[in-house]
Amino acid sequence: MANAKEIQDRMKSINDTLKITNAMYMISSSKLKKSKKMLTDTEPYFFTLQSEMSRILRHLPDLDSIYFRSTDEIPEEEKRIAYMVVTADKGLAGSYNHNILKIAEEELAKHPKRQLYVLGEVGRHYFEERGIEINKQFHYTIQNPTLNRARNISEELLEDYRQGEFDEIYIIYTSMVNAMQEEAEILQLLPLKKADFHNVEIPLDVRREELALRPSADAVMNRIVPDYVVGFVYGALVESFSCEQNARMMAMEAATNSAKDMLHELDIMYNRARQAAITQEITEVIAGAKSQKRKKKR
Template sequence: MSNAREIKNRISSVKDTMKITNAMYMISSSKLKKAKINLKNTQPYFYSLQEAIVRVIKRIPEDVKLSYFDDRTDKIDRNKGYIVITGDKGLAGAYNNNVIKIAEDELKKDGNHVLFVAGNVGRSYFENKGTNYDAEFKYTVQNPTLHRARVISGRVVQMFNEKKLDEIYIIYTRMINSLESKAEIQKILPLRKVDFMDEDGTDDGTDETNYIPTPHDVLNNLIPNFVTGFIYGALTEAYSSEQNARMMAMEAATNNAKDMLKELSIIYNRARQAAITQEVTEVISGAKAQKRKKL
């Protein structure tokens, strides 16, 4: 029965693992629902902010130079900043690997690169690989908040204004739907007017708002808030995608555990049956031997 005992211990181990994976699935499901609610509640504000930027841009003459729209084409040796959003832990399928792969591809391109890594998995990866990153940029990605997004945007926007960075990108995982997500890179700064304008770029002339002191000054105050909203949205979507990826990974692990338990149960029953048959055979053989001795 030693073989059957080993199989029984393995069955017990698989059951314990299945309890853990199922619990992680439930926890991720709860976190995902909360993250979706937070994102939904804040989206109207940032959509309104984007519409306000559009109205202001239409009131600024074309010849006026806007600092946040300056692509600095005269600079050859460009400084590029990348906000890389990974998870704080694994067990989420290919979630972290997809983001890290995009970051590594960007690091191979020309220019000076500065990494701002949010999430313990990404920091550990780049640290172990010896890749330079901003060591003071230590942010977790659990329960993203608007305050955290504002602090991050304040840091990168300041570096852009001081011309320490000429381009700022964010690498994160966008949640397409409940079954699909995609790791992608988006450019934060400098902005492009065409991204805010209508398809024809025309002005309907209905905006009679007065901008004090000037539309240019108003826009310079709106853009940092817009960047904050973009980063907050990316943090929330990445967090949602992580929980969704972990749910799918844990669901697959739980299903695999169930299949393994079925196979182990069959093997265990066969082992028990073989052991019982062996014992019965030994008893019968012993009885026959005793009978022959009497004869």
Template sequence: MANAREIQSRIKSIQDTRKITSAMYLISSTKMKKSKKLLADTEPYFYTLQSLIHRILRHMPDTRHAYFDARETIPKEKRVRGLLVITGDKGLAGSYNHNVLKQAQEWMEAGKNNRLYVVGELGRAYFESRQLPIEKQFHYTVQNPTMHRARCIASTLIEDFMEGRVDEVWILYTQMINSMKTETRMEQLLPLKRENFSGISIPADIHQEEIRMVPSPEAVMDHVVPNYVTGFIFGALVESFCSEQNERMMAMQSASDNAAALLSELSMEYNRLRQAAITQEITEVVGGARAQRKKKR
């Protein structure tokens, strides 16, 4: 059994750790609230872009564009697939990074011709440790998701797709369902699929029957689709960031609760040791007093 000094040392160490976990909980909570507001403020713009693509396809169903090119002439086993993986820069976030990396590994094992685009330091370390080549890593993006960083990522992915270096572009990110649940999502960014835009609802007060695109529908698509892809990536970055902070909040809350329970147990053990020590001292004093009385007699 540990002595009182050792227990006091453990109590001090756990108290210091609990201060850190409590501070990390508050920081993650603040970051998550800020990011959720940012996402809510920008969502209407990108929903409008989706509606615009839907309008173009509905009015001009025969429109052909490279963004919709499924490259059916290339056999499936020979297609080059690109995957944008969004992980965190740091751990201590529960199963957040593990779930993303596990699904990324399964996706890569399902095909041979893969190109990796990584966001997050932990993702880079994971793939490099397994000697999997990374096409490009986007630094300083996870902790500060912005439109500029999303646009840089979209530009790289679109350029590789248009120049034929990849035939498909996928994105793997984490979506926050609610404050208690997150899940990883795999979505195809390119080529776009017409059926993905067929079910989009458009407000009734917007006139839909007449549309004219200048100089051409293709030129409009050249402008709209990159913004749409940028918006999708930005949304995924913010969703992932919110999910990471939420997972970290739960992990830190659990750590703080465990620390409190452990402190309670150690305090009871320390008090028992003190009580035993005091009892022993009293017993020794009483025994000494009795011995003195016997001597006098």
């Protein structure tokens, strides 16, 4: 058994760690509230965009647009696919980064003709260490996502897509299922599928008369779709940021609870060690007194 001094030193170290995990929990809690408000504040605008796209497609089902082209005729192994992977800038967030990178590796292994876009330092280090080529690293912090960052990222992806650099774009990120659960997933960003807009619920106050699209339906779509993609990317960044903070909160809470359990066990060990030391001292005093008593009798 360790002596009382060693146990005290270990308890001090755990207490210092406990203060850090508590502070990180509180910081992540504050950031989570902020990110949820950001998403709530911007949802109405992008919902309206989605609704308008649904209306246009309903009136013009045969609309031919580069953003809605079909890739079904391209063999799977021949498709040129771009993956945008969104990870955190740091760890200490449970399995948050692991789940994202696992999906990314599986997808990259399936498609030899792929390009990789990465946002987040953890993802960059991960792929670089494994010798996986990164076509573009967005040098933005994943913390506190902004609409301007989402627009810059989207414009670069859209420009490469319009120039025919790849056939499909997928985004791999973490979505918030509910207040306590998040899930890493992969979604197709481009080309869009008309069927995905057929089931969009149109608000009752939206008028449904025939549309007059000027100068043309294609021109209108070329203006609306990029904004929709920006909204999708921004939503993914905000959700990823929220999920990261939620995962870090849970990880720090688990670490805090483990530290408290360890402190409880160490406290018992310390009391036992102290009691053993006291017992040892009493035994030595009694043995000394008896020895002195025997000497006096002689």
